[in-house]
Amino acid sequence: MMELLVVFLVVLAxxxxxxxxxxxxxxxxxxxxxxxxxLADLEAAKEAKYREIRDAELDxxxxxxxxxxxxxxxxELRAEAIALLKRIDAVRARVGAQPPPxxxxxxxxx
Amino acid sequence: MATVGRALLIVAFAVALYGIxxxxxxxxxxxxxxxxxxxxxxxALAGVLTLTFAILELAFLRSDxxxxxxATHSSTTTPTFYKATAAWxxxxxxxxxxxxxxxxxxxxxxxxxxxxxxxxxxxxxAVLLTFASFFLMLTLFFASPFETxxxxxxxxTGLNPLLRHPAMMFHPPMLYxxxxxxxxxxxxxIGALVxxxxxxxxxxxxxxxxxxxxxxxxVGIVLGARWSYxxxxxxxxxxxxxxxxxxxxxxxxxxxxxxxxxIQERRGxxxxxxxxxxxxxxxxxxxxxxxVRSGILDSIHAFGASTLGIPFLILIGAMVLGSVGLVVxxxxxxxxxxxxxxxxxxxxxxxxxxxxxxxxAFVVWWGTFFxxxxxxxxxxxxxxxxxxxxxxxxxxxxxxxxxSGVGPLVPWRRLTLAxxxxxxxxxxxxxxxxxxxxxxxxxxxxxPKAAVFAGVVAFxxxxxxxxxxxxxxxRQASAREPAPVALAGVxxxxxxxxxxxxVHAGFAVLLLGVAISxxxxxxxxxxxxxxxxxxxxxxxxxxxxATSRAEAEKISLGAVLDxxxxxxxxxxxxxxxxxxxxxDITQGIVGRFFGGESESxxxxxxxxxxxxxxxxxxxxxxxxxxxxxxxxTFRRAMVGIMSGPVRDRERAVMQLYTLRDAAVTAVAxxxxxxxxxxxxxxxVSPLATWIWIGAIVTxxxxxxxxxxxxxxxxxxxxxxxAARVARELARxxx
Amino acid sequence: MNPSxxxxxxxxxxxxxxxxxxxxLIYTSFSAGSDEQTAGQLLAGAVAGKTYTLAGTVKDGSVRxxxxxxxxxxxxxxxxxxxxxRYTGLVPDPFRExxxxxxxxxxxxxxxxxxxxxxxxxxxxxxQVAPPRAGSNV
Numbered sequence: 001m002m003e004l005l006v007v008f009l010v011v012l013a014x015x016x017x018x019x020x021x022x023x024x025x026x027x028x029x030x031x032x033x034x035x036x037x038x039l040a041d042l043e044a045a046k047e048a049k050y051r052e053i054r055d056a057e058l059d060x061x062x063x064x065x066x067x068x069x070x071x072x073x074x075x076e077l078r079a080e081a082i083a084l085l086k087r088i089d090a091v092r093a094r095v096g097a098q099p100p101p102x103x104x105x106x107x108x109x110x
Numbered sequence: 111m112a113t114v115g116r117a118l119l120i121v122a123f124a125v126a127l128y129g130i131x132x133x134x135x136x137x138x139x140x141x142x143x144x145x146x147x148x149x150x151x152x153x154a155l156a157g158v159l160t161l162t163f164a165i166l167e168l169a170f171l172r173s174d175x176x177x178x179x180x181a182t183h184s185s186t187t188t189p190t191f192y193k194a195t196a197a198w199x200x201x202x203x204x205x206x207x208x209x210x211x212x213x214x215x216x217x218x219x220x221x222x223x224x225x226x227x228x229x230x231x232x233x234x235x236a237v238l239l240t241f242a243s244f245f246l247m248l249t250l251f252f253a254s255p256f257e258t259x260x261x262x263x264x265x266x267t268g269l270n271p272l273l274r275h276p277a278m279m280f281h282p283p284m285l286y287x288x289x290x291x292x293x294x295x296x297x298x299x300i301g302a303l304v305x306x307x308x309x310x311x312x313x314x315x316x317x318x319x320x321x322x323x324x325x326x327x328x329v330g331i332v333l334g335a336r337w338s339y340x341x342x343x344x345x346x347x348x349x350x351x352x353x354x355x356x357x358x359x360x361x362x363x364x365x366x367x368x369x370x371x372x373i374q375e376r377r378g379x380x381x382x383x384x385x386x387x388x389x390x391x392x393x394x395x396x397x398x399x400x401x402v403r404s405g406i407l408d409s410i411h412a413f414g415a416s417t418l419g420i421p422f423l424i425l426i427g428a429m430v431l432g433s434v435g436l437v438v439x440x441x442x443x444x445x446x447x448x449x450x451x452x453x454x455x456x457x458x459x460x461x462x463x464x465x466x467x468x469x470x471a472f473v474v475w476w477g478t479f480f481x482x483x484x485x486x487x488x489x490x491x492x493x494x495x496x497x498x499x500x501x502x503x504x505x506x507x508x509x510x511x512x513x514s515g516v517g518p519l520v521p522w523r524r525l526t527l528a529x530x531x532x533x534x535x536x537x538x539x540x541x542x543x544x545x546x547x548x549x550x551x552x553x554x555x556x557x558p559k560a561a562v563f564a565g566v567v568a569f570x571x572x573x574x575x576x577x578x579x580x581x582x583x584x585r586q587a588s589a590r591e592p593a594p595v596a597l598a599g600v601x602x603x604x605x606x607x608x609x610x611x612x613v614h615a616g617f618a619v620l621l622l623g624v625a626i627s628x629x630x631x632x633x634x635x636x637x638x639x640x641x642x643x644x645x646x647x648x649x650x651x652x653x654x655x656a657t658s659r660a661e662a663e664k665i666s667l668g669a670v671l672d673x674x675x676x677x678x679x680x681x682x683x684x685x686x687x688x689x690x691x692x693x694d695i696t697q698g699i700v701g702r703f704f705g706g707e708s709e710s711x712x713x714x715x716x717x718x719x720x721x722x723x724x725x726x727x728x729x730x731x732x733x734x735x736x737x738x739x740x741x742x743t744f745r746r747a748m749v750g751i752m753s754g755p756v757r758d759r760e761r762a763v764m765q766l767y768t769l770r771d772a773a774v775t776a777v778a779x780x781x782x783x784x785x786x787x788x789x790x791x792x793x794v795s796p797l798a799t800w801i802w803i804g805a806i807v808t809x810x811x812x813x814x815x816x817x818x819x820x821x822x823x824x825x826x827x828x829x830x831x832a833a834r835v836a837r838e839l840a841r842x843x844x
Numbered sequence: 845m846n847p848s849x850x851x852x853x854x855x856x857x858x859x860x861x862x863x864x865x866x867x868x869l870i871y872t873s874f875s876a877g878s879d880e881q882t883a884g885q886l887l888a889g890a891v892a893g894k895t896y897t898l899a900g901t902v903k904d905g906s907v908r909x910x911x912x913x914x915x916x917x918x919x920x921x922x923x924x925x926x927x928x929x930r931y932t933g934l935v936p937d938p939f940r941e942x943x944x945x946x947x948x949x950x951x952x953x954x955x956x957x958x959x960x961x962x963x964x965x966x967x968x969x970x971x972q973v974a975p976p977r978a979g980s981n982v
Contacts, residue, residue, distance in 0.1 A: 007117040010161070014125060014154045018132075021146035037229050037307055044310035048375045055522065058604065061584035062577065063532045064521040073523060272937060344934050344961075449851070469862075473869060480873050481880065492877030493897060495962075502869060635933070637912055709937045727935065729909050789912055791934065 035095045042088045049081045112177055115165040115256040119249055122158045122209075125151050126243040130236045137232035137305075145232045149220050152235060155242060156213040163197075163210045166255050170197050175266050178257040179203055185268035187662045195279035196269045201403055201418075202255035204282060208399065209245035211283070212238065212290040215319070219294045223315045230312050233301035234294075241293055241396075244425055252418055271664070271690050271709040277337040281330050285357055288327025289395040292360055294319040295367070296392025299385055303436040308381060308443050313371055318816060320371070320388070324364045325812040331357050332805040343710035343725040345633065345793040347801070348624075350499040355478040356398035359471055363391040366467040369460045376522065377457065378447030382437060383464070385444060389433035394471075396426055401478075454525040456517060463513045466506055473502040508563060511621055514614040515570035518577050537572040544568035553630070560629040563622065570618040574611045581608070601814070609815025613808050620804025627721070627798040637787045640669075647794040649722065650674045656785040657686065660775040664688040665703055667728040667781045669788060671713065683713030685726045685790075698741030699748065703774045704730055721798040727789040733777055740773050878948060883920040883927040890951040898927065898949045898956065904941045918945060931958030936965040 056077060060070035129151025136144025166179075170193050175181040179200045184193050197203040216238040223231055249255060273279070295316040302312040334354065335347040348354060367387040370380050400422035437444070450457055476483070477494050484492040519533035545565035548554050554561050581600040582593060591599060601608040632647035643652040650673070657668040668686030672679065692706035713724040744766065751762045880897045881890070890896055898918055903926050906917035914935055919926040929949060939945065948962035 003111070003114045003117075006114055007121065010118065010158065011121055014121065014158065018125070018128070018147055018150045018154050021143045021150065024143065033229060037311070040226060040228075041307070041309035041311045044314045048310055048314070052376055052522070055607070058581065058584065058607070059521045061587070062580035064519070064529055066526065066528050069521075069524070069526060069529075073521075343937050449847070465858075465862075469865070472866070476869060476873060480877060484874065484877055488874075491880040492874075493880060494873050494877050498873065498876045501872070635912070707938070707940075731909055 032095050035091055039088065039091045039095065042084055042091060046081065046084045046088065049077060049084055053077045053081065111165050111169065111174070112256040112258045115162055116254065118158055118162040118165070119246060119254070119256070122155055122162065123243060123246040123250060125155050125158060126239045126246060129155065129239040130243065133232040133235040133239070137229070137236075145228075145235075148232060148235050148239075149224065152213065152220055152239065153217050155239070156210075156217040159206075159210040159213045163206060166197050166203060166206060167194060170194060173266065175264075176258050176262045177255075178259055179255050181259060181263055181266045183266070183269055185266040185663075188266075188269050189274075191276075192269050192274055192279065196273075197255075198282045199269055199273050200255070202249065202253040202257075204286075204403075205245055205249050205253055206255050207283065208286045208290065209242050209249070211286050212242055212245070212293060215287070215290050215294060216242070216297075219298075219316070219319055227298065227301070227307070227312050227315050229305045230298055230301035230307050230315075233304045234297040237297035237300045238293060241297075244421070248418060248421060252421070267693060268663070268690065271688060271707050272341065274709075275337050275341045277333040278341065281333040281337060284326050284330030284333060286330075286399075288323050288325075288330055288357075289360070289399055291319050291323030291326060292364060292391050292395045294323070295388045296395075299388045299392075300432075300436065303385060303440045306440060306443050308385075308440070309378075310375060313375055313384075317368075317371055317375075318818075320364065320368055321812065321816045324361065324368055325809060325816060327357065327361045327364065328805075328812070329809055331361060332802075332809075336802065339723075339798075340712050340714060341709070343712065343727070343791070345712075345723050345725070345791065345795075350474075350477065350496045352478045353402050355474045356394075356401040358474055359478075360391045360394035360398060362467050362471040362474070363387055363394060366464040366471075367391055370464050373457050373460055379450070379457070380461075381444040381446060382441060385437050385440075386433075387464075387468075389429075389437070393426060393429045393433060396422070396429060400426060452524040454520070456520045456522045456525075459513055459517045459520050463510065463517065466510045466513065470503060470506050470510070473499070473506070504559075507621060508566060511563075511570060511618050512566050514618060515566070515573045518611050518614065519573050533573070533576070536576055537569045540572035541565040541569040557629040560625050563625045567618045567622040571615055574615040577611055578608065603819070605817055605819065606815050609811050609813075609817075612811030612814060614811075616804050616807030616809070616811055618804070620801050620808060623797050623800035623802075623804055627795040627801065630796045632794045634792050636790050636792065638790060639787045640785050644790075644792075646792040648675060649680065649794065651724075651790075651792060653788070653790075654682075656782045656788070657684075658778040658781045659686075660771070660778050664690045665774065665778045666711070667726075667730070667778060668711070669713075669726050669728075669790070671724060671790075673715065673722055681715035681722055683715060683722065683724050684711075685713035685724050686711040687726055687728055689730070698737065699744040699770055700740035700774055700777065701737045704733065704737060704777075716799045718799055720794055720796040723793040723795065725791050727791075728781060729786070729789065732786050733780060736777050736780065740777060744770055744773070880946070882922065883918050884923045884925050885920075886927055886949075886951070886956065887925060890956075892951045895948050895950055895959065897946055898929065899946045900926075900944070902939070902941050902943055902945050907941055916941075918947075927956050928954065929956045929958050931963060933958070933960035934963065936963060938965045939963070940965075 053074065056065065056070060056073050059065045060067070060074075065073065129148045131148075132144045132151060133148030136142065136146075136148055166177075168174075169177045169180050170184055171190070173180065173184060173186050173193070179197075179202050183200045183203075184196045188196065198207045216235075219238075220231060220235060227234075298312050298316045302308050331354075334357070338349075339345070339347040367384065370384050370387065373380050374384050400419070403418055403422075450461070452458065477499050481491045481493045484490060515537060519529075519537070521529060542565065544567075545561050548561040548564050549558070578597065578601075581604070582597040585591065585596040585600040586593065589596060589599065634644075634646050636644040636646070636651075638644060638653040640653050640655050643650055645651075652672045652674075654670045654672050657666070657670060659666040659668075666686040666688045668684060671683040671685070673681040673683060687708055687710050689704050689708050690706040692702040694702060694705065697705040710725045710727075713726075715722045747766055748763075751759060751766060754762070878895050878897045880899050883898065883900050886896060886898060900918040900920055903917040903919045906915075906926070906928075908915040912932060914931045915928070916931070917926040917928050927949075929947065931947060943965055946964045948959040949956040950959070
């Protein structure tokens, strides 16, 4: 009897917990889902680009890249970062007045 | 409680099935509420399975022999630690552990990514819950851990003595954590392919889980090797056994994935390759789980045939076909954004390293499954042994380690001559000096390959050391910190980079230990009586005295050995062989104490220079006449008691058992009082300890690479770069 | 030469090299593999001087140890025959009568001599699904 009660309570708790989002009311699929997903991709690519810039700087400071090579590479990477920022701005404009979904935390330094 | 356990398994199965449906429905039609409900199903699954596993654990700790698994894998005399860990020594318990760990890691992954990868996550949830459903189906219909016995025995059969080792108790949870953590990038890759979200975000979200999987699986593999070295009486740590290989396969492809992922993050290249790698890794993880319990391949670990082979084969078949199909279907979306700038770049080194790792995986896979392949092709089952594996893996490992030294020295995108001069000279010199120095050592000429490999390792260690030094100096130049602070600072701020370098250094040291200890190992079999000595590889080994010990769990016969060199004491080794009682009463009342499982306790003196290893094989045949006499005597006594008055019977039987225990102890004591020659195997292995040191360094490096930077530091750095690039942007738009 | 053509050439060269390497590996595995044979198969067709992998179960009552040499019989899983094996070297801890064993052997008349340190013994039914006991609740 006790065992049945335990199982019943567990089932009840699961149903309550798993069903909670459904009880809060249907939230339709985000009409801007594709744009938000593209924005998230671009943000991730941007953070990766910042990390590349930083790595190139460390490579330069530790002697793997000469001054000239670093200047060239840094310029390339910054140009790529700027292109990404422009794309991000363009997507944000298309998303419009709606705030973007919470941004992914920046990737770890290292 | 078994009823509750069974019921909770059914509930878990239902929750998993619901979660699959809700996630897929939410993803493609129903909206976020259903997606969130599907994710909560994973959390609920973790909760239910935690309860279920706790019930099983409690049964083991309480020695509840109404549970079949407890009765067959534990006993009242099993130490508490091994009772707790005996849960996964059984097929049933290990399957439950697998799905429980899957639910925990899946919950963590979905919690961490709940506001990201919104299109990919629901499909990934469905995939993870499909795995969970599969394993729950196995525990419900094929191998239930909650099967009970109608007639509850007083005592259990106990844990297999070979498993009574701490390494062997942590080995399965670490392996399964590795397998289940690899399921996460697998699932997210499937989600990304299905939803065509194949850019940076899904990689960023799952990279850490891939690294954690690599770490856990690696630790599990090393623990297994350590167990083999210190517990099994053969003195080795790796035998290219099918079950060992099964865990190595996903680790190899997972290592390749972790590296090539960096290329995709930076350059948007190798998307097909990465997708294929991660799907292969997930499939190999399931294959590894399958191999241990299928009985299809003969192995010291392969534990007999089971009925689980067919369901696993179906799952693996579905994973292979599904993976190939998805990659082919989405190949247009997997087109590379860039091309390789130069064959002399870090990208090219990574690519070559990937090819080597995949080649290694293919060699291991082919050799492991060769019995089945040969049977299919020729009709005869044939197997290949360690020499075949070594022939191919050793040169590949050479190149791999060399690349692990070259990689840190090569910049991304392109390598210039100036870079080569600045980076390669010191490590190159170190390599050459090492080889020359070693070849000057007497006996080293016998194994020139080992000396060359040591040179390669010197290259790696010097290149890593050089990188750390230069990083520290660069930081000192800007931050004006003392050397140790600067070193800690640069490492802390660049965890991925320096964690990776430390992994390379550790792995090189590990393989150096393998190379030297196997190339210059000296093994010798000797038969000695107490007082006798033997000469083993320059050491004098004296059999000082025999030992015997009778415990509740086992009888141990052993030896104390004194090792000396040139008259100087080096080590005292103690080795025993334990004999566990058999449940087979036909072996006799006394005989069954010597007729059950046996296991060796190795005598090991580990040192930075060399290990001295020994194991005893005490032949118990000379005890046979005494044991037979004891069997006859006690059987007569028992017959007499059973035919006597009932009221005195119980007390008489208890007294007889007390006398029996004393007799067994006395029989064992004969090994000390009238010792006969015992067989010993001695192994002297140079630098063997560096295998384990290298492994620890490797995994510390992995942990460092995995460790997230504090959020404030991340924001500060990211904001700094954002500001700089924003200024550039402002300039270009003016 | 345009970069695209260069890449294609590199790919072809790499794939060819991989194919050749894989072929070498596959060929050597078939030539280096040792056939697994049961006791019955060995008795019927084993020739002296060739190494075989004998697989079977250690026959009850057949194990003897003398002067560092292990003698035992391996029975055929399918037929009521067994072969006698003389073995020196490492004996795995789980080795016992009634347990599965694999060992590399060479024929010498009716006797099969085991190669040193080639014995592998199966761990007893760790993951074997036992038949349900009478009265158990699944």
